[in-house]
Amino acid sequence: MTGVSTAGLTLDLGDDGPMTRRLTTALRDAVRDGRLPPGTALPPSRQFAAEIGCSRWVVTEAYGQLVAEGYLQATTGAATRVRDIRGATPLRPLGIPPAEPRPRFDLAPGIPDLSAFPRTRWAEAYRRAVLARPTGLLADRTPIGIADARAVITDYLVRTRQVREDPTQVMVSNGAGASVGWLARVLVRLGHRRIGVEDPSWPGLRDAARRAGLEVVPIPVDNHGLQVSRLDDHPGIRAVITTPAHQFPMGVALSPDRRLELIDWAERVGGLVIEDDYDAEYRYDRRPVGSLQGMAPDRVVLVGSVSKSLGPAVNLGWVIMPQWLIMRILAGDLETGVGPSVFGLEAFAIMINEGWYERHLRGMRTAYRKRREAVAAAIEEMLPDCRISGMAAGLHLLLELPAGTDADGVVDRAAAQQVGVVSIDRYRLRSGRNPALVIGYGNLRSGREREAVGLLARAIRRT
Amino acid sequence: MTGVSTAGLTLDLGDDGPMTRRLTTALRDAVRDGRLPPGTALPPSRQFAAEIGCSRWVVTEAYGQLVAEGYLQATTGAATRVRDIRGATPLRPLGIPPAEPRPRFDLAPGIPDLSAFPRTRWAEAYRRAVLARPTGLLADRTPIGIADARAVITDYLVRTRQVREDPTQVMVSNGAGASVGWLARVLVRLGHRRIGVEDPSWPGLRDAARRAGLEVVPIPVDNHGLQVSRLDDHPGIRAVITTPAHQFPMGVALSPDRRLELIDWAERVGGLVIEDDYDAEYRYDRRPVGSLQGMAPDRVVLVGSVSKSLGPAVNLGWVIMPQWLIMRILAGDLETGVGPSVFGLEAFAIMINEGWYERHLRGMRTAYRKRREAVAAAIEEMLPDCRISGMAAGLHLLLELPAGTDADGVVDRAAAQQVGVVSIDRYRLRSGRNPALVIGYGNLRSGREREAVGLLARAIRRT
Numbered sequence: 001m002t003g004v005s006t007a008g009l010t011l012d013l014g015d016d017g018p019m020t021r022r023l024t025t026a027l028r029d030a031v032r033d034g035r036l037p038p039g040t041a042l043p044p045s046r047q048f049a050a051e052i053g054c055s056r057w058v059v060t061e062a063y064g065q066l067v068a069e070g071y072l073q074a075t076t077g078a079a080t081r082v083r084d085i086r087g088a089t090p091l092r093p094l095g096i097p098p099a100e101p102r103p104r105f106d107l108a109p110g111i112p113d114l115s116a117f118p119r120t121r122w123a124e125a126y127r128r129a130v131l132a133r134p135t136g137l138l139a140d141r142t143p144i145g146i147a148d149a150r151a152v153i154t155d156y157l158v159r160t161r162q163v164r165e166d167p168t169q170v171m172v173s174n175g176a177g178a179s180v181g182w183l184a185r186v187l188v189r190l191g192h193r194r195i196g197v198e199d200p201s202w203p204g205l206r207d208a209a210r211r212a213g214l215e216v217v218p219i220p221v222d223n224h225g226l227q228v229s230r231l232d233d234h235p236g237i238r239a240v241i242t243t244p245a246h247q248f249p250m251g252v253a254l255s256p257d258r259r260l261e262l263i264d265w266a267e268r269v270g271g272l273v274i275e276d277d278y279d280a281e282y283r284y285d286r287r288p289v290g291s292l293q294g295m296a297p298d299r300v301v302l303v304g305s306v307s308k309s310l311g312p313a314v315n316l317g318w319v320i321m322p323q324w325l326i327m328r329i330l331a332g333d334l335e336t337g338v339g340p341s342v343f344g345l346e347a348f349a350i351m352i353n354e355g356w357y358e359r360h361l362r363g364m365r366t367a368y369r370k371r372r373e374a375v376a377a378a379i380e381e382m383l384p385d386c387r388i389s390g391m392a393a394g395l396h397l398l399l400e401l402p403a404g405t406d407a408d409g410v411v412d413r414a415a416a417q418q419v420g421v422v423s424i425d426r427y428r429l430r431s432g433r434n435p436a437l438v439i440g441y442g443n444l445r446s447g448r449e450r451e452a453v454g455l456l457a458r459a460i461r462r463t
Numbered sequence: 464m465t466g467v468s469t470a471g472l473t474l475d476l477g478d479d480g481p482m483t484r485r486l487t488t489a490l491r492d493a494v495r496d497g498r499l500p501p502g503t504a505l506p507p508s509r510q511f512a513a514e515i516g517c518s519r520w521v522v523t524e525a526y527g528q529l530v531a532e533g534y535l536q537a538t539t540g541a542a543t544r545v546r547d548i549r550g551a552t553p554l555r556p557l558g559i560p561p562a563e564p565r566p567r568f569d570l571a572p573g574i575p576d577l578s579a580f581p582r583t584r585w586a587e588a589y590r591r592a593v594l595a596r597p598t599g600l601l602a603d604r605t606p607i608g609i610a611d612a613r614a615v616i617t618d619y620l621v622r623t624r625q626v627r628e629d630p631t632q633v634m635v636s637n638g639a640g641a642s643v644g645w646l647a648r649v650l651v652r653l654g655h656r657r658i659g660v661e662d663p664s665w666p667g668l669r670d671a672a673r674r675a676g677l678e679v680v681p682i683p684v685d686n687h688g689l690q691v692s693r694l695d696d697h698p699g700i701r702a703v704i705t706t707p708a709h710q711f712p713m714g715v716a717l718s719p720d721r722r723l724e725l726i727d728w729a730e731r732v733g734g735l736v737i738e739d740d741y742d743a744e745y746r747y748d749r750r751p752v753g754s755l756q757g758m759a760p761d762r763v764v765l766v767g768s769v770s771k772s773l774g775p776a777v778n779l780g781w782v783i784m785p786q787w788l789i790m791r792i793l794a795g796d797l798e799t800g801v802g803p804s805v806f807g808l809e810a811f812a813i814m815i816n817e818g819w820y821e822r823h824l825r826g827m828r829t830a831y832r833k834r835r836e837a838v839a840a841a842i843e844e845m846l847p848d849c850r851i852s853g854m855a856a857g858l859h860l861l862l863e864l865p866a867g868t869d870a871d872g873v874v875d876r877a878a879a880q881q882v883g884v885v886s887i888d889r890y891r892l893r894s895g896r897n898p899a900l901v902i903g904y905g906n907l908r909s910g911r912e913r914e915a916v917g918l919l920a921r922a923i924r925r926t
Binding site for chain 2: 025028061067073084102111117122127131133135136162185253256257259263286289290294312313315316334335340344443
């Protein structure tokens with residue numbers, strides 16, 4: 001039986017599941033979409049049961065459920081009636097387009113080699129984390145993340161990033177965007193109204209600050225990194241987001257003088273420096289420059305994640321905070337971040353403890369170094385009038401185009417050839433003079449460097 | 464070699480790792496902690512290398528690294544000197560106490576049976592998710608979560624919670640606390656200043672609203688749930704957090720009249736009802752009452768999670784939003800949530816698709832029903848002068864103590880016997896008259912019900 005009629009209405013009861021549920025759903029749907037208008041009297045349960053050929057109990061159960069939910073009204077000695085449901089607007093599907101697949105030649109910055117994601121290791125580490133965690137700790141949700149895994153991450157960061165910290169100063173998060181959004185909200189609670197950001201810079205982080213209610217003030221960047229002295233042009237600013245190890249997208253490191261100048265500034269204004277340590281794992285000419293946080297742990301918050309090392313699908317990051325800040329968070333004064341699952345966190349700790357994480361990084365460093373050299377060689381050969389810069393570290397380089405080139409046109413023509421590439425204007429807050437492309441080689445397939453650069457060169461020359 | 468002396472200082476070089484790194488670290492530490500004060504001249508590299516017995520290259524590398532990091536200053540033709548590092552405050556470990564283990568008899572509400580967490584199934588679902596996700600989609604991070612898994616969750620909620628939605632209206636989150644914190648921030652951006660909360664209610668959610676900057680206004684609860692008419696006492700309020708299916712902690716369902724009254728109120732003030740659907744999976748006397756969201760999808764936001772079904776360690780939840788709200792989020796007007804890892808989300812979708820999730824729920828419903836009956840029977844026998852209420856659904860009941868009982872004293876004495884239990888005052892915003900305990904039986908070990916209630920009865924009688 002799939003269709004029955006009552007009160008002048010045909011109900012589709014379907015064939016699946018217990019009869020009570022089918023009748024309840026059919027009646028609820030009819031009330032919701034207006035086929036049973038407010039005030040309609042439903043047949044007495046005995047009569048209705050006879051009509052649709054089921055036991056009376058089924059009908060009384062369905063009526064009872066819908067009375068409890070507010071769709072029907074039962075009055076002793078009178079018929080059960082449909083109530084007046086407001087807000088019963090029909091739903092229109094929104095038709096959001098699905099995520100677009102990445103282009104065949106993926107030269108967009110910010111993406112590591114997705115095909116190198118260590119699936120088996122990660123699944124194994126996660127499995128161990130799920131099976132090993134003591135039952136009594138399965139409900140342990142501290143605001144900053146579980147202690148044992150934080151200690152492992154701390155130890156790793158002390159070793160590789162020269163941070164200075166007590167494990168208690170590390171808070172885990174869902175990644176850098178989540179960390180900066182959270183920090184921005186904390187700054188708002190601390191009375192900040194504006195925040196300095198590098199110009200150019202990664203939009204994801206400054207947008208997160210903006211959505212938290214901070215006004216974003218562009219601070220220019222030159223060959224020595226953030227122009228720290230320009231912070232003093234804006235007396236209201238007491239916080240800044242910066243990329244000292246490898247400026248995004250210019251690719252320079254903050255000079256030693258500027259590092260000290262920045263810490264001086266933060267001390268002077270009683271402010272906070274947010275160090276976005278986004279790709280510190282990859283430096284090709286020397287050991288990575290140590291973190292700024294390590295020099296001034298009371299004034300610098302370090303934000304890191306595994307998005308460029310393992311991959312963005314893991315959604316795992318960390319924040320290292322000054323003690324005065326974490327004390328206020330633990331005291332409940334400020335919003336706490338809501339971190340990732342303890343299982344993901346433990347899995348990452350297992351990856352570190354087993355040596356899998358560092359082994360993966362070593363392998364990737366070699367692969368990226370090769371890919372970087374192949375891309376650079378192809379550019380030098382095929383695009384001799386373009387200058388490369390900023391490639392001492394990280395997963396991207398800056399390709400300066402001949403003066404007057406329409407970079408947006410290049411991006412569009414490249415896209416038509418399945419080459420994804422981004423103009424520097426995408427990252428600028430104030431319009432800049434020099435056309436340039438930001439070329440990420442992280443997710444470009446090895447061996448396809450010449451092919452990709454060849455297609456790009458054609459898109460550039462056809463201006 | 465572990466210790467060397469230079470510039471009147473003994474450096475501990477350790478034994479582990481390459482010499483360059485060991486020397487760099489030792490020098491950096493000495494600058495940081497003030498043993499090498501600002502201005503100190505370091506020995507020329509050749510002399511230093513001879514002193515510590517290494518190649519000169521090691522010393523120049525270490526100096527170079529520390530110059531780049533801003534710790535040392537190199538001047539041509541003069542000695543390399545220590546720079547003046549501000550902010551070099553020594554770290555004092557914070558000494559945060561580790562998470563406390565749960566008591567032997569865990570009667571705190573809000574915790575499901577931790578020992579029943581389906582570890583093997585969850586690890587297997589996660590493994591499949593990690594291995595199966597197409598490489599090209601490993602960097603797909605939409606603000607609301609990946610489309611395929613959201614469709615599966617939507618389908619599940621339509622089936623079990625009678626929600627009305629298009630899959631695009633579902634946003635995934637790290638759990639109910641994260642969802643409500645996020646919604647509260649969105650409300651602030653939309654101009655809200657205050658929010659109504661049930662009194663009594665779960666503190667986690669109202670604290671999240673408070674930290675977002677909303678003033679929390681207590682609205683009393685009676686035997687029919689939230690006293691909706693009292694919302695009109697506060698003309699400034701246009702949003703409320705409520706638990707219609709099973710009021711926490713009173714355990715009543717919002718009456719049919721009140722459901723309609725609440726939707727009317729939301730329509731009238733142009734407001735938003737946040738439906739906290741925290742334990743809707745468990746109802747023992749009938750099928751769970753359908754969601755309020757299903758009646759008024761334009762005015763109700765449903766907040767749910769797997770914290771009570773799978774467990775809090777998974778950190779996975781969802782928000783079903785009106786279309787007008789999700790459109791503004793997708794347009795980038797409002798802060799977007801930063802959701803959990805796509806792997807966790809896909810794993811949950813696999814749990815649903817394989818039928819593992821509903822099978823687990825069925826098993827738990829049976830186990831909890833038994834446990835609930837055993838607890839109730841033990842209470843009736845051993846605490847005849849206490850009244851039980853609110854146990855038709857969920858994982859807790861309310862135990863009303865004899866008038867004049869000091870509930871805090873009971874909680875303390877019970878804790879001393881390894882019985883964890885919570886006074887209703889913990890959940891009240893305004894002090895109430897009647898002493899009561901909120902008894903969660905979700906994480907109480909099966910077969911220990913009499914023992915736990917016996918210890919509790921002793922703690923109550925010893926007043």
